[in-house]
Amino acid sequence: MERRAYSTDLSDAEWACLAPHVPAPRPGGRPLKHTRREIVNAIFYMIRSGEAWRLLPNDLPAWQTVYHYFRLWRLDGTWQRMNTALRQSLRVQVGRNAQPSAAILDSQSVKTTGVGGERGYDGAKKLNGRKRHLLVDTQGLVLRAKVHRADLQDRAAVPLVLEDIQDVYPEIEHLWADQGYYGTGKTWVEEHLRWTVDIVRHPPKPRGVWAPIDAVIDWDAIIPKGFRGVLPRRWVVERTFGWLSQSRRLSKDYERLCETSEALIYATMTRLMVRRLART
Numbered sequence: 001m002e003r004r005a006y007s008t009d010l011s012d013a014e015w016a017c018l019a020p021h022v023p024a025p026r027p028g029g030r031p032l033k034h035t036r037r038e039i040v041n042a043i044f045y046m047i048r049s050g051e052a053w054r055l056l057p058n059d060l061p062a063w064q065t066v067y068h069y070f071r072l073w074r075l076d077g078t079w080q081r082m083n084t085a086l087r088q089s090l091r092v093q094v095g096r097n098a099q100p101s102a103a104i105l106d107s108q109s110v111k112t113t114g115v116g117g118e119r120g121y122d123g124a125k126k127l128n129g130r131k132r133h134l135l136v137d138t139q140g141l142v143l144r145a146k147v148h149r150a151d152l153q154d155r156a157a158v159p160l161v162l163e164d165i166q167d168v169y170p171e172i173e174h175l176w177a178d179q180g181y182y183g184t185g186k187t188w189v190e191e192h193l194r195w196t197v198d199i200v201r202h203p204p205k206p207r208g209v210w211a212p213i214d215a216v217i218d219w220d221a222i223i224p225k226g227f228r229g230v231l232p233r234r235w236v237v238e239r240t241f242g243w244l245s246q247s248r249r250l251s252k253d254y255e256r257l258c259e260t261s262e263a264l265i266y267a268t269m270t271r272l273m274v275r276r277l278a279r280t
Contacts, residue, residue, distance in 0.1 A: 003059050008044045013278035021082045034061040042066040044271050050248025074263040083266040086273040087141045100137040102174040106237040108132045109150050110253050117256040120151030130253050133161045140240040145265040147258040155185030176200055176233040200234045244268055
């Protein structure tokens, strides 16, 4: 069957950036039916389009083969290693050190489906599902992704997300976070990691105004509604969540295992960074 081109396919320049980080075939065994490039193209197609594994087009490799490699690279940490290598190359390309010295932490609650697995009810967002915790650098590139049940509060999830983080990123000294990490989360980071923590908050809302009884008050001018403005540094991680939402497979959490959801985040960021690296 003739292979049609998809918009998610890697160009020659993009594949040249990614190929050194893709595991090579093992020696011996039967001849390979599909190249590594075709396998990676099928994985990126699935993530971007939101297809189920069994609904991959017939002109792509068989879904069993594609899923096998995606699962294999999840288990041996290949997706995370590719994300790390490409992130370092991209940071150097824009004139920054390969290792970050500051990071931003935030979470996103997403619904789950009937596939099962770990889940919980987030009372603040009023949904049953999971939380995606992202630690990103000041460019919005993912340093660590952690997925867990949604009923775990942000401040309580800090030890789970940042466990052994200093062994991987020893140069980080500062962290930005929102008000959900204030209290025990902020204290844990300062005591265990010795980082400085900046809790970025919205300006306080005015609670009222003094005026005569018969005065006409423009409440919309005093207490504005709607968008309250961009917060310093916090918009960076929110933009990263926006990047992830462009991939329909991540519109909800369709996975049974949290580890699979984390691998999909790393794979999505891999595709984004490869595109940026290939432009130059």
